[in-house]
Amino acid sequence: MSPIGLRRALKLHPPSGKKGDEPAGGRILIELENVGYSYGGGELLGDISVDLSPGSFHFLTGPSGSGKTTLLKLCYGALQASAGQVRGFGQDLRRLDRDQMALFRRRIGVVHQDCRFLDHLPLAENIALPLTVSGHDLSGQQENLGELMAWVGLTKRADALPPELSGGERQRAALARAVIMSPDVVLADEPTGNVDWEMSQRLLQLLIELNRMGKTILIATHDLGLIRAAKSQVQARVLRISNRRLQLAGADL
Amino acid sequence: MSKGTIRTLIMADSQADRVVPPSGFTAQLTLFVSGAMAFLAVFALALSLASGRLADRWASELARAATLRINAPADQVAAQTRAALTILRQTPGVAEARALTREEQAALLAPWFGADLPVDALPVPQLIEIRGGEPGYDAQGLRLRLVAEVPGAVLDDHTRWRAPLVDAAHSLRRLALVSILLIGGATAAMITLAANAALAANAQVIEVLRLVGARDRYIAGAFVRRFTLRALIGAAVGMVLGMAGVMLLPEASDEGGFLTGLGFQGLGWLLPLVIPVLGAVVAFAATWAAARRTLKELT
Ligand SMILES: Nc1ncnc2c1ncn2[C@@H]1O[C@H](COP(=O)(O)OP(=O)(O)O)[C@@H](O)[C@H]1O
Ligand SMILES: [Mg+2]
Numbered sequence: 001m002s003p004i005g006l007r008r009a010l011k012l013h014p015p016s017g018k019k020g021d022e023p024a025g026g027r028i029l030i031e032l033e034n035v036g037y038s039y040g041g042g043e044l045l046g047d048i049s050v051d052l053s054p055g056s057f058h059f060l061t062g063p064s065g066s067g068k069t070t071l072l073k074l075c076y077g078a079l080q081a082s083a084g085q086v087r088g089f090g091q092d093l094r095r096l097d098r099d100q101m102a103l104f105r106r107r108i109g110v111v112h113q114d115c116r117f118l119d120h121l122p123l124a125e126n127i128a129l130p131l132t133v134s135g136h137d138l139s140g141q142q143e144n145l146g147e148l149m150a151w152v153g154l155t156k157r158a159d160a161l162p163p164e165l166s167g168g169e170r171q172r173a174a175l176a177r178a179v180i181m182s183p184d185v186v187l188a189d190e191p192t193g194n195v196d197w198e199m200s201q202r203l204l205q206l207l208i209e210l211n212r213m214g215k216t217i218l219i220a221t222h223d224l225g226l227i228r229a230a231k232s233q234v235q236a237r238v239l240r241i242s243n244r245r246l247q248l249a250g251a252d253l
Numbered sequence: 254m255s256k257g258t259i260r261t262l263i264m265a266d267s268q269a270d271r272v273v274p275p276s277g278f279t280a281q282l283t284l285f286v287s288g289a290m291a292f293l294a295v296f297a298l299a300l301s302l303a304s305g306r307l308a309d310r311w312a313s314e315l316a317r318a319a320t321l322r323i324n325a326p327a328d329q330v331a332a333q334t335r336a337a338l339t340i341l342r343q344t345p346g347v348a349e350a351r352a353l354t355r356e357e358q359a360a361l362l363a364p365w366f367g368a369d370l371p372v373d374a375l376p377v378p379q380l381i382e383i384r385g386g387e388p389g390y391d392a393q394g395l396r397l398r399l400v401a402e403v404p405g406a407v408l409d410d411h412t413r414w415r416a417p418l419v420d421a422a423h424s425l426r427r428l429a430l431v432s433i434l435l436i437g438g439a440t441a442a443m444i445t446l447a448a449n450a451a452l453a454a455n456a457q458v459i460e461v462l463r464l465v466g467a468r469d470r471y472i473a474g475a476f477v478r479r480f481t482l483r484a485l486i487g488a489a490v491g492m493v494l495g496m497a498g499v500m501l502l503p504e505a506s507d508e509g510g511f512l513t514g515l516g517f518q519g520l521g522w523l524l525p526l527v528i529p530v531l532g533a534v535v536a537f538a539a540t541w542a543a544a545r546r547t548l549k550e551l552t
Contacts, residue, residue: 078464099468106466116461120274132272133467177465 006151006209010182028053029089029185029216030075030108036083037070044070046244048084052185052218057211057234059227060220061249062241068220069113071241072189075218076110077101106134109178111188115170117162124149124158127177134181145180152176152206167194168203175206185216192226200226208234272462273475279451283480286443287487287532288494294436294528295495301429302524303515308422311415319392321350321381325405334379337403341383344398346390353380383410440484440532441539448480448543459551473544480540481533488532492525 030052037045044067052058052075060068073079074086077093086093088104096104117126128138128145138145149155152172157165165173171191178186188207192200204226211217211234221227230236238249321341325333334352341350353361358380359368392410399406452459462472499516517524 076464099470102463102466102468105464110464112464116464118272118274118458118461121271125271129272129462130465133462133465133471135471181466 006147006213010148010179010213027090028087030218031087032071032074032081032084033087034084035074035081035086037067037074037079038082043244045074045241045246046083048246050239050246052216054184054216055211055214056216057208057230057236058218059230059236059238060218060241061222061224061227061238064222066241067244068222068241069189071246072110072187072218072220075187076108077104106130106181107183107185109181109183109186111171111174111178111186111191113189113193115162115174117170117173119162122159122161123154123165123173126162127154127173127180129177130181148176148180153202168196168199171195171199171203172206175203179210179215183215185218186210188217188219190221191219192221192223197225201229204230270475270478272467273451273455273458273479276451276454279447279454280479280483282447283444283483283536284487286447287440287484287536288491290436290440291488291491291528291532292495292498294433295492295499295525297429297432297436298525298528299499299515299517301426301433302517302521304422304425304429306518308419308426311419311422319383319385319408319410321383321399322407322409323379323381323403323405324407325378327376329405330379333403333405334381337381337399337406340395340398340402341381344390344395346386346388347383347395348386349382349384351382353382378405437531437535441535444480444484444536444539445543448476448540449547451480452476452544452547456551459548469545469548473541473548476544477537477540481537484536485529485533488529492528496522496525 028051032048032050035045035048036043048071050058060071062068070079074081075088077086077088077096080094089107091100091104093101093104117123118129121129124145125132127149128141131138131141146155149158152175154169154173154176157169157173160169162170162173171194175186175188175191178188186207191207192203195203200223207217207219208230219226219230227236227238231238240247240249321337323330323333323337338350338352341347358377361380362377392408396408399408459472502516
């Protein structure tokens, strides 16, 4: 599918934030301020400050176990910071109640490291799940869903169950589900984790396409090749976790 | 629970229900338990209705009918009968007192001694039929007066042997009602267990649903609809089987007495239709409470 088709498909599902919300432009979408995260084993992350402004493209890198997934979880409210403050669309995530957290999650798209599908539902229904749970009538969305599935090249796999899919198919399906609500921000945790080079380039192209449409992208990856490939096409900031702190990586990447 | 919540919960939303995987054993447990309980509830209901009817009938017969027997030497029977009738007519609460005719007495004895019985030749006591009014008469006072004035009179007001029966019928009805409550409680407990098991088995599914922006109300609703529907179906089947069982009981008859009167009568046949509805309501409340609790605990 062309970016224009994708744009059309995504525009039909405006984020479910309240009417009269601040426009995406000019406003920081996700903000971490002196965030620390500790657990029984001690401090994993400390004094992390980062802003995701609209339209930006970020990579988050660092060795395995350095806390990339943890940092993303802090961003989408699956974990609570032990210090500092995480704000999403200007709101302190800690203050959101369950319902508000649900509404917040509808405004961000997340590609989880392990994809997180419902194994008993066919792929198309898994991709449409954010629409289903937010009360959209799916019968009016078949065409858009079809375009989205074509965009990630999964049209023929619509009826397959998630356990039947290859790693690359799962990653693409996870990306399609992440963007179906047309969120302003897409957080992707190792989106090219289990796929070969060619497939990882395809996935990267999809994310770059989304960024060109104005979406904010944050990709956690330890794959430096992927970062290099992206830097030739988009202006991306590369953040590295090292010794529990976040640093802006230099031009060596 | 807001009105909107109830509407979303009741509205058939097949797409939403699919997000919870069909879980084998909790589904079967719910179906079986609600079916078995509905089956039992039909009998408890039949028992409570029948014992209620019995208690009412016995109590009203007891209040009304009584018999006065005049056992006297043949030459005094007529005089004592007259005296007794006079006393009865003066007694407040006695609506009617009437001496049975010879033919009537012969008819009463016919089943035992044959139709050709020469009543005149036998020392058969004269019977006086008494119908009490509302309120009834004072049996104890009447008895004392008769002892003094009509030596051959014996008042048989059935109270002595029927009062304990009325009590028994009342306790039987109470027991039946308690059984219905216990059946409801046990159903709620079992469905709560089944719902908890289903919720625990689906912790991963719940987590995924939350990650994609589902509210707790939505997740709870998917489980609640499942269990309510299953309980409704199970209880409907159990109710139909229970009704079939009651229908196969013999017709009510005088000879059979209480046992054959165990079925439903008239509009009473519609009452068991309430059982599946109540089962569904119980399942709804139990699952809703279980889901709210589990969702609060799951972080
Ligand atoms: N709540 C926790 N309890 C125990 N260990 C944790 C907890 N949170 C994070 N960790 C550990 O912290 C490390 C960081 O994990 P993660 O964020 O997944 O790193 P990455 O995604 O960079 O590989 C892992 O070793 C993980 O086991
Ligand atoms: Mg990770």
